[in-house]
Amino acid sequence: xxxxxxxxxxxxxxxxxxxxxxxxxxxxxxxxxxxxxxxxxxxxxxxxxxxxxxxxxxxxxxxxxxxxxxxxxxxxxxxxxxxxxxxxxxxxxxxxxxxxxxxxxxxxxxxxxxxxxxxxxxxxxxxxxxxxxxxxxxxxxxxxxxxxxxxxxxxxxxxxxxxxxxxxxxxxxxxxxxxxxxxxxxxxxxxxxxxxxxxxxxxxxxxxxxxxxxxxxxxxxxxxxxxxxxxxxxxxxxxxxxxxxxxxxxxxxxxxxxxxxxxxxxxxxxxxxxxxxxxxxxxxxxxxxxxxxxxxxxxxxxxxxxxxxxxxxxxxxxxxxxxxxxxxxxxxxxxxxxxxxxxxxxxxxxxxxxxxxxxxxxxxxxxxxxxxxxxxxxxxxxxxxxxxxxxxxxxxxxxxxxxxxxxxx
Amino acid sequence: xxxxxxxxxxxxxxxxxxxxxxxxxxxxxxxxxxxxxxxxxxxxxxxxxxxxxxxxxxxxxxxxxxxxxxxxxxxxxxxxxxxxxxxxxxxxxxxxxxxxxxxxxxxxxxxxxxxxxxxxxxxxxxxxxxxxxxxxxxxxxxxxxxxxxxxxxxxxxxxxxxxxxxxxxxxxxxxxxxxxxxxxxxxxxxxxxxxxxxxxxxxxxxxxxxxxxxxxxxx
Numbered sequence: 001x002x003x004x005x006x007x008x009x010x011x012x013x014x015x016x017x018x019x020x021x022x023x024x025x026x027x028x029x030x031x032x033x034x035x036x037x038x039x040x041x042x043x044x045x046x047x048x049x050x051x052x053x054x055x056x057x058x059x060x061x062x063x064x065x066x067x068x069x070x071x072x073x074x075x076x077x078x079x080x081x082x083x084x085x086x087x088x089x090x091x092x093x094x095x096x097x098x099x100x101x102x103x104x105x106x107x108x109x110x111x112x113x114x115x116x117x118x119x120x121x122x123x124x125x126x127x128x129x130x131x132x133x134x135x136x137x138x139x140x141x142x143x144x145x146x147x148x149x150x151x152x153x154x155x156x157x158x159x160x161x162x163x164x165x166x167x168x169x170x171x172x173x174x175x176x177x178x179x180x181x182x183x184x185x186x187x188x189x190x191x192x193x194x195x196x197x198x199x200x201x202x203x204x205x206x207x208x209x210x211x212x213x214x215x216x217x218x219x220x221x222x223x224x225x226x227x228x229x230x231x232x233x234x235x236x237x238x239x240x241x242x243x244x245x246x247x248x249x250x251x252x253x254x255x256x257x258x259x260x261x262x263x264x265x266x267x268x269x270x271x272x273x274x275x276x277x278x279x280x281x282x283x284x285x286x287x288x289x290x291x292x293x294x295x296x297x298x299x300x301x302x303x304x305x306x307x308x309x310x311x312x313x314x315x316x317x318x319x320x321x322x323x324x325x326x327x328x329x330x331x332x333x334x335x336x337x338x339x340x341x342x343x344x345x346x347x348x349x350x351x352x353x354x355x356x357x358x359x360x361x362x363x364x365x366x367x368x369x370x371x372x373x374x375x376x377x378x379x380x381x382x383x384x385x386x387x388x389x390x391x392x393x394x395x396x397x398x399x400x401x402x403x404x405x406x407x408x409x
Numbered sequence: 410x411x412x413x414x415x416x417x418x419x420x421x422x423x424x425x426x427x428x429x430x431x432x433x434x435x436x437x438x439x440x441x442x443x444x445x446x447x448x449x450x451x452x453x454x455x456x457x458x459x460x461x462x463x464x465x466x467x468x469x470x471x472x473x474x475x476x477x478x479x480x481x482x483x484x485x486x487x488x489x490x491x492x493x494x495x496x497x498x499x500x501x502x503x504x505x506x507x508x509x510x511x512x513x514x515x516x517x518x519x520x521x522x523x524x525x526x527x528x529x530x531x532x533x534x535x536x537x538x539x540x541x542x543x544x545x546x547x548x549x550x551x552x553x554x555x556x557x558x559x560x561x562x563x564x565x566x567x568x569x570x571x572x573x574x575x576x577x578x579x580x581x582x583x584x585x586x587x588x589x590x591x592x593x594x595x596x597x598x599x600x601x602x603x604x605x606x607x608x609x610x611x612x613x614x615x616x617x618x619x620x621x622x623x624x625x626x627x628x
Contacts, residue, residue, distance in 0.1 A: 022561035026421050029543055179428045179532035191426035191534065342529075347479060349465050383464035383609075387562070400423040403539040 009060040010199050015392055018198050027392060030399045031065035039069040039402070040121030044084065044130035046073045050194060050321065051127050051150055057197040057391050058398075065395075072117050074131045080109040084130045087164075090157035091129065092316075098159045107133055123402050132167045144405040147171045148192060152181045152318060152339060172405060177319045178340050190401065193343065194319045195394035196328060196385070202297035203328055206305055214302035218258070218290055225255035227364065228307040230300055230325075232261040233274040233291075236316045238336075241357050243280050243287065245313065248361035250286075253368050257281075260290035260303055304329050309367055309374070313360050314338055324389040327351065327381030332374035334363040344389065350381040414590045416546035417582075419556050421564035422571070424457055424536045431533040436481060437523040440512045442533050443473075448501040449535035455495055455504060456574070457536045460566035463610035470606055471495075472531075473508065481527040486515045494606065495570070499577045540567070550591060550628075554621045557583075562610050569613065570605060583617070596624045 016024040041059065043051045055071050062069040076084070083102045090096035110133035119137045124145045126134060138145055147168055153161070153176070161183075168174055169185060175192035176182045182189045196203055215222050227246055231237040239259050246257040259277060274291060281287035292299055304310060310326035310333050317339030324344055326333050333351035335341045345351035352363040367374040387393070431446055433439040443451075454472035470491040478487030489511045498504040516523035543564060547553035557565075568582040576585060584597035603616050 020559065020561065022559045022564065025543065025559075026423075026561040026563060029421070029541055030423055030539070033541075176428065179432075179534060180530070182428045184430055189428040191428055346462075346465075346475075380464055384462075387461055387464065396423055397425060400425045400537075400539050403423075404425060404537055 009064055012061075012064045014199060019386065019390070019392060023392065027396060027399070028065060030396060030403070031062075031067055034399060034402055035066050036068060037123070037402070038121040039067060039123045039125065039398075040118065041069065041071040041125045041127065042074060042117065042119075042131050042134065043071075043127035044074050044076070044081075050318075054195060054391070054394070055127075057200060058195075058395060061391060061395055062398075065399075067399075070118065070121065074109070074113045074117065074134075076109045076113075076130070079105050080130075087129050087160050088151065090160040091151045091153055091164075093152075093155040093157065096157050096160065098157075098163070103163060110134055110136070123405065125398075126171070129164055132164055135167055135170050138170070144172045144402075145170075146401065146405070147174045149174060149176055149181070150194070150318065152178075153183050154180050156183075173401070175401075178343055181340075190397075192397055193389055193394070194321050194324075194340075195389050195391045196321055196324050197391040198328060200297065202301050203325060204301070206298070206301055210298070211302045211306050214299055215306055218288055218303075220256060220258060220288055220306070222306060225253060225308045225368065226258060226306055227255055227309050227311060228258040228260065228303055229311040229313065230260050230304065230322050231312070231314070233270045233277060235269075235273055236314060237261075238313045238315050239273065239277045240280060241315075241360070242311055242313045243277070244357045245311070245360040245364065246287070248358065249364045249368070252365055255308075255368075256286045256288065258288045258290065258303055258307070260288075260292055260300070262292055262294050262296075300325075301329075304331060307331055309334060309364055311360065311364070312336065312341060313354070313357075314341070317341055320344070321389075323351070324385045327378070328385045328390075330375075330378040330382045332367050332377045333381060334360055334367065336360075344384070345381075346384070349377070350384045351377050414548065415586075416548045417553055417556070417586045417590070418546045419543045419560065419564060420540055420567060421543055421561060422567040423539045423541075423563065424453075424461075425538075426453065427535040427537050429533040429535055433531045433533075434526050435524050436477075436483070436486075436512065436516055436527075439473075439477075439481070439531055440509065440516055440523075442531070443505065443509050443512060446533045447535055448505075449537070450533045451501050451505050451508070452571075452574075453534050453536035455493075456571050459495065459605065460562070460570060460610075463562060463566070465609075476527070476529075476531045480529040480531070481525075483515070483522065486512070489515075496573065496579070496605070499573055499579065501574065550593070550621060550625060553586075554618060554625070557614065557617060557621075560614070565610055565614060593624060596620060 012024050041055055045052050059069055059071045083105050086096050114134055114137045122143055125148055127148045128150055135145055171187055173188040175190045177194055229242050249255060278289050281289050304326050310331045312320055312323050312335040314336050319340030323333055323335055323341055333345055335345050337353040337355055345353055347353040354360040354363050431442050433442045458472045474487045474491035477483050477490055547556045572582040580601050584601040587593045587597040599620050600617055603613050
């Protein structure tokens with residue numbers, strides 16, 4: 001069996017305190033008819049990445065509802081993961097010259113995993129392209145197989161997509177994070193948002209003393225305005241653009257800028273971008289460039305909670321769950337209208353969208369001038385996340401899907 | 410004395426959004442989509458979206474108006490679409506007719522605008538629903554109040570908003586039961602009058618509880 005990092009179970013009643021008893025009773029009622037039926041989740045990594053992070057929380061939550069759920073991780077060698085990484089980028093639209101050898105490697109590892117993994121659950125949920133060909137092991141038409149795609153397929157490299165599409169079409173359904181990410185397919189496609197766990201270390205309530213200690217550690221003044229972007233050091237997150245927007249804002253408001261992201265030590269491009277950002281920020285003591293360890297959820301939580309405004313000025317984005325993390329903390333958010341961000345930021349209702357450096361700066365200035373509007377956006381953003389982007393809602397979607405698939409049997 | 414009055418059975422609904430194969434980038438395509446999409450799609454973009462954005466009390470009433478305003482940049486048409494009140498409808502067909510009439514009239518009056526590209530595509534989606542009983546009921550006003558107090562948003566939406574389509578009456582499950590089982594016509598009418606567009610679901614619930622408390626004090 002594969003080693004997965006299942007988190008310890010959190011009693012459902014702890015969620016009831018946040019969401020209301022009725023919401024949890026409803027989850028229990030929805031899960032009750034599914035007790036005893038088996039669910040298998042398969043992805044390609046036990047740690048790192050959003051899918052594993054969600055599954056570590058989703059699986060114990062489903063177990064709390066007495067649902068028989070099993071999470072397995074497929075295996076592969078360096079060649080396999082080189083190919084699947086290239087597939088991943090190509091499906092996002094990057095150029096890639098695929099070779100027949102790449103397809104052979106991909107299929108060979110899927111075949112090995114078919115022999116190794118238990119694939120006999122009543123509902124099989126396959127995450128992303130890596131394990132997609134496990135569907136070849138589907139022999140019993142009464143079992144339901146669904147494919148959860150976390151990738152934006154709106155402009156895929158067609159050589160890769162044309163190879164994968166016949167596999168996708170053999171599933172009972174596919175799930176995407178946004179309608180824009182979906183494809184024309186002969187199977188049902190459902191909208192499944194990514195989710196955050198309000199009780200995880202990244203999102204739980206924090207002691208004020210801890211927040212103050214984190215600010216002191218990074219020499220951030222809690223008495224002055226704090227603008228923050230949390231993201232890895234990647235050009236697509238446009239840290240240079242954030243600095244330019246901050247400099248415009250600074251002409252009107254005294255403020256500090258925090259750019260914090262995970263370690264770039266294993267990512268040569270990330271390390272290069274970090275150097276650029278440090279160089280750009282070097283003459284301004286109010287720009288705090290913070291290289292966090294790879295897993296620093298409490299620090300991220302503290303920096304978000306201490307922020308006056310949270311920025312997500314990405315040039316491209318998958319879903320951008322850091323936006324939901326900030327909204328859950330009732331923070332006003334100014335973000336780019338790319339990828340899944342507009343699903344989270346309804347302009348003027350749950351945050352403000354921008355399309356340029358100048359627009360980002362203007363929206364920040366607007367919110368700093370109107371703190372009551374900023375507060376209202378943060379409060380409504382919190383409700384939006386509570387209704388749509390929490391792990392409990394995600395589990396509810398899965399349970400609903402299993403009910404619908406059962407109906408089709 | 411009559412037989413035992415039927416209890417109010419609390420139920421709820423879970424929705425899953427199915428992504429359709431239809432989309433629109435112009436108002437003309439949008440009109441075609443409105444004409445051809447499924448009833449479940451009209452429901453999704455009007456009723457269900459109101460439920461999932463229940464915390465917003467201004468500038469948001471349905472997905473159609475939102476897209477026309479934010480992406481097609483036609484504020485005048487958006488205002489007309491936003492003014493449609495789903496409480497006026499007991500069938501999706503009637504709601505679809507009005508949506509098509511409004512967009513059709515606009516396209517006929519502004520033929521050049523009908524084919525202008527919007528900033529973003531509109532994707533027609535559908536709501537697929539699973540309804541289920543919550544396993545508790547109310548036979549008295551006190552039990553009814555206790556049930557409503559802790560009800561989930563989905564259940565509240567199911568009984569208070571989408572019930573019109575099920576009942577095919579200009580009322581909701583709560584008012585229907587208050588009238589037909591407890592004979593509390595005035596309370597039922599006051600409950601049915603609560604504005605779901607200018608209140609959040611939580612403030613609707615608070616108003617409903619206040620109305621029930623007022624009735625209990627009279628008894």
